[in-house]
Amino acid sequence: MADTIYTISAFIALAAVITAGVRLIAGPTVADRVIALDVLTIITVSLIVYIARMSGRIIYVDVAMVYALISFVGVVAFARFLERGL
Amino acid sequence: MFPILLCYSLCLMMIIAAFGAVYVKNLTSAVIAAGAISLAASLLYLLLAAPDVAMTEAAIGSGLTSVVFLYTLHLIKKIDEGDDD
Numbered sequence: 044m045a046d047t048i049y050t051i052s053a054f055i056a057l058a059a060v061i062t063a064g065v066r067l068i069a070g071p072t073v074a075d076r077v078i079a080l081d082v083l084t085i086i087t088v089s090l091i092v093y094i095a096r097m098s099g100r101i102i103y104v105d106v107a108m109v110y111a112l113i114s115f116v117g118v119v120a121f122a123r124f125l126e127r128g129l
Numbered sequence: 130m131f132p133i134l135l136c137y138s139l140c141l142m143m144i145i146a147a148f149g150a151v152y153v154k155n156l157t158s159a160v161i162a163a164g165a166i167s168l169a170a171s172l173l174y175l176l177l178a179a180p181d182v183a184m185t186e187a188a189i190g191s192g193l194t195s196v197v198f199l200y201t202l203h204l205i206k207k208i209d210e211g212d213d214d
Contacts, residue, residue, distance in 0.1 A: 057138065064142060067165060068149065076161045083165065084191075087172055090135075094175055097132075106175060106184050113192035117164065124157070124199045 053093060059086050077121045084114040132176055139176075143169045160198045167191045 063086065067079035088107045095103035143166055150162035167190030174183040 057135070060138070060142075064145075067161070068145070073155060073157045073161070076158055080161050080164055080168075083168060087168055090172060091175060094132075098178075100180075102180050103175060106171075106180050106187065109184050110171065110187040110191070113188050117192050117195045120196045120199055121157075121161075124203060 049093070049097070056086055056090055056093065060090075074125060077118065077125065080121075081114070081118050084110070084118075088114075136173065136176055139169045139173045143173075156202055157199075160195055160202070163198070164191055164195050167194065 060083065063079050063082040067076055067083065070076040070079055088111050091103060091107040091110065095101065095107070146162045146165040146169065150159050150166065153159050153162060167186060170190065171183045171186040174180075174186055
């Protein structure tokens, strides 16, 4: 039962990656691409936690935590650059 | 079965983002494409059972490199505006 739920959630995450990737490629403006990269980062954090659960190694959750913190700084830097130039 | 599929899709995403980073005209979009490359590379390192390399790639490639490139673009824009005066 739990295995079925994990498989379904993995394919939902993969579909979300594909959807955000289409917006990342075809975004007309730079702001669309920044938002698409932010969405991809959030999906990546969930995928890292999924991999940690699947492989049974709890140290992978630390990678997800570091990635969430660092990507926030990156998106804030992009937003400041787009608004008034860092 | 799912990690193999995830590896293939990550490799495809890295190749597409690399071509985008080289061939796109807007420089900010090129920086975003480089960030997407480091995002996929970090997840791929994690799938290859190297969590410390993945953590370093996340900190350096996605965070620090994007900020440094944006600071460089900001300086270039300021120098160009200074030449117009």
